[in-house]
Amino acid sequence: MQTTIFDKIIAKEIPADIVYEDDKALAFKDISPQAPTHLLIIPKVSIATINDINSDNAELVGHLFVVAAKIAKEAGFADDGYRVVMNCNEDGGQTVYHIHLHLLAGKPLGWPPYQERLK
Ligand code: AMP
Secondary structure, rough: OOOOOOHHOOOOOOOOOOEOOOEEEEEEEOOOOOEEHHHHHHHHEOOOHHHHHOOOOOOHHHHHHHHHHHHHHHHOOOOOEEEEEOHHHHHHOOOOOOOHHHHHHHOOOOOOOOOOOOO
16 A cells, blocks of 8 residues: 555644544645635545445445534534535546545535536
């Protein structure tokens, strides 16, 4: 498994603006925010892509969503709404190969993400 920048954040070798941490997951502010609130929620063990999710790590992946909902409620935007996104591989726009939920909130978000006209 390749080391990514997120492993260094988990190990506290590089700084991050951490907003939540437990024994299994970490949430911190995205360095290049795409919404007024843009957090990344990551597992503390590396799973490279969505394609690597299986029955052995499904509970851990589910925990990331539990953390997302907890943060949304505590931060006060759960009722207004928010978006959780996980990109996969090149076409999905993934750049860091350690799965992460993008938690985006703080304004109405555009949809769809694919702008060209679908035939
Ligand atoms: P993705 O493109 O879905 O793989 O998302 C990776 C995200 O990680 C991007 O939104 C980046 O802005 C973010 N990112 C990369 N390096 C850091 C860092 N050191 N601290 C916080 N966010 C980062």
